Amino acid sequence: MLALEIRDLRKIYSNNVEALKGVSLKVREGDFFALLGPNGAGKTTLIGIVTSLVNKTSGSVQIFGHDLDSQKSFAKSLIGLVPQEFNLAIFEKVENILLQQAGYYGISRSLAKQRAEKYLKKLDLWEKRESQVRELSSGMKRRLMFARAMMHEPKLLILDEPTAGVDLEIRRSMWSFIQGINREGVTIILTTHYLEEAENLCRNVAIIDHGEIIANTSVSDLLSTLQTESFVLFLAQPCAELPVIDDLVLRKIDDKTLEIDLKKTHSMNYVFEHLSANNIVVNSMRNKVNRLEEMFMLLTKNGRS
Amino acid sequence: MNAQNWIAYWTITEREIRRFLRIWGQSLVPSAITTSLYFIVFGGLIGNRIGSLHGFSYAQYITPGLVMLAVITNSYTNVSTSFYLSKFIRNIEEVLVSPATSTVILLGYITGGVIRGLLIGAVVILISLFFTHIVIAHFFIMLLVIVLSSALFSIFGFINALYADNFDQISIIPTFVLTPLTYLGGIFYSIEMLPSHWQIVSHFNPVLYMVNTFRYGMLGQSDVNVVGSIIVLSLVAVLSFCLAWILLEKGVGIRT
Structure with missing residues (x-):
C-alpha cells in the first residue's frame, strides 16, 4: 500500500x-x-x-x-x-x-x-x-x-x-x-x-x-550509479614523490596524505598493490565526501547546467 | 459535532481560557481599574451635577454602557491577540495540520472570547456595586446581549488577526474603529440628548444597539427597539461567522 x-x-x-x-x-x-x-x-x-x-x-x-x-x-x-x-x-x-x-x-x-x-x-x-x-x-x-x-x-x-x-x-x-x-x-x-x-x-x-x-x-x-569515488589516504611514512599508477588520479595533500579518485572499474586491491609496490604504507582511509552528497551534487549540478 | 470534534473544540477553548487567566494582570485588571475611574469621575464627580436620566441616577445609567464597553473591547482583543500571536510564533500550525475543522477552530476561539467577555462583564458589574445601586430588569436579555456582542466582536477580532501582518495591524481597528464606535454608542448619554441629525447618524452605529439593548436588560430602558436589535445582532453574528469560516477555510493570512 x-x-x-x-x-x-x-x-x-x-x-x-x-x-x-x-x-x-x-x-x-x-x-x-x-x-x-x-x-x-x-x-x-x-x-x-x-x-x-x-x-x-x-x-x-x-x-x-x-x-x-x-x-x-x-x-x-x-x-x-x-x-x-x-x-x-x-x-x-x-x-x-x-x-x-x-x-x-x-x-x-x-x-x-x-x-x-x-x-x-x-x-x-x-x-x-x-x-x-x-x-x-x-x-x-x-x-x-x-x-x-x-x-x-x-x-x-x-x-x-x-x-x-x-x-x-x-x-x-x-x-x-x-x-x-x-x-x-x-x-x-x-x-x-x-x-x-x-x-x-x-x-x-x-x-x-x-x-x-x-x-x-x-x-x-x-x-551504484556513481562512476568515481574519492578517498583520502593517511600514510604511515611521508611520501617524497607521488607515484604514477595507470588509470588512477592521485593527488598529494601533504607529505602523509594522498587523495585518490577511484573509478568503479577499479578495485581497492588494485590501488593497494600499486601503492605497496611503491613502498607506500596506508594507515587509514576515508571517503573524501559522503557518497550521497557526491551524487546529490552531481545531479543538482546537472539540473542547473 | 462528533466526539473527536468536541474534544478538539474544548481543547482550543480551554487553552484560550487558561491563556487569559494566566495573564490576568493584563486581561482582567485594566478593565476593573478603568471602570472604577469612570465611576469616580463620571458617576460621582460629574454625574452628581447631571442629575437623573430616564429616572435613573447618572451612575446607574452609564453602568450598562461601561459593561458593554469592557465586554466588546476584551472579546475583540482576546481573539485578535491570541490568534495573531499563534500566527507569529507559528504554533497555529499545530491546529492547522490537525483534523480539527474550521468550524471547530473558529468556535473554540469565539468561545474563549465570549467567556472572557462574560467574566469581564461580571467584574464590571461587581465594581459598579461599590458606586451605585444595581437593578436587573431582564436577566436573560442581559445575558443574551453580552453573549451575542462578545461573540460578534470575537469574530471581528479573528478576522482582523487573519489579515494582520504585524502587531500594529491588530491595534489599528480597536484604536480607530472600536473606541470611537463605543464612545459614540450611547454609553455616557441618551441619544435623545443629541440634535436630530446626530440621532439619525447614531442609528448607523451598531454599538448603540448593543448598549441600549443591554441597558434594557439591566434597567428596563432603551433608546432602540430591543427585539429588532437582538434579531439584527444575531443575523450579523451569523453572517460574520460565515465570513470568518470562509476566510479560514481558504487559509487567508495563514496558508500561502
Missing part, C-alpha cells in the same frame, strides 16, 4: 514563482524515505501541501489512499509533522503542549496523559514536563516537537530537517528513536541537509530541484 501518493502537484505562489512543476511521487507504507534538494528546490512547499500548511495550485495528494481534499480530516489524522523551525508556544508547559496536541486530534484526556508520559520518557523529557517551553534547550525543544508529532501516533511521520542545529549525541539519539518507530511500522519521510543522515537511515530517496523530481529510486541504486 502507498503511504503517500502525489500526482502532478503544482504550486504557483502569488508572486508567480512556480515552486512545484507537476511533481508526482509515491512512498510505500513502512518506507524510510529521503526527500532531498538544495535550498529553494521546493521541498518545504511539497511538505507544506501534504501537511495542509500550503494551498496547492493543482494536483492531488493521497494519504494511505485517502484524498486530502475529499477526506481531509481523516487523511490529516494519519500524518505527523516535525517542522524545521521551532513552532512551540514558549509560555506553555511541556506536558500541556502534548496534551493540547492530542486534544486537537480528538484524543481523550486520559489516553493523552498516557501517551504524553510514554513519549516524554522515551525522549528523555519527563523531568521537564512541568517546565515552560522557553526554559528548554534547543535539543530539548527538538525532542519535544518529536513527542508532539507522535501524540496521535501517526502512520506517516514527516520530518523536515529534524536534527538541524543539534549536537551529535542528541542527533544519534534521535536517529535511534526514528529508526525505532520506523521498525514499528510508521512510514518516515525525511528531509535533511545532512546527507550522511539520509544515507545511513533511508531506503529510498527522491531528489527535487527547481520544483521537479530529478531522481527517485533506492539509496543503494542511486549510489
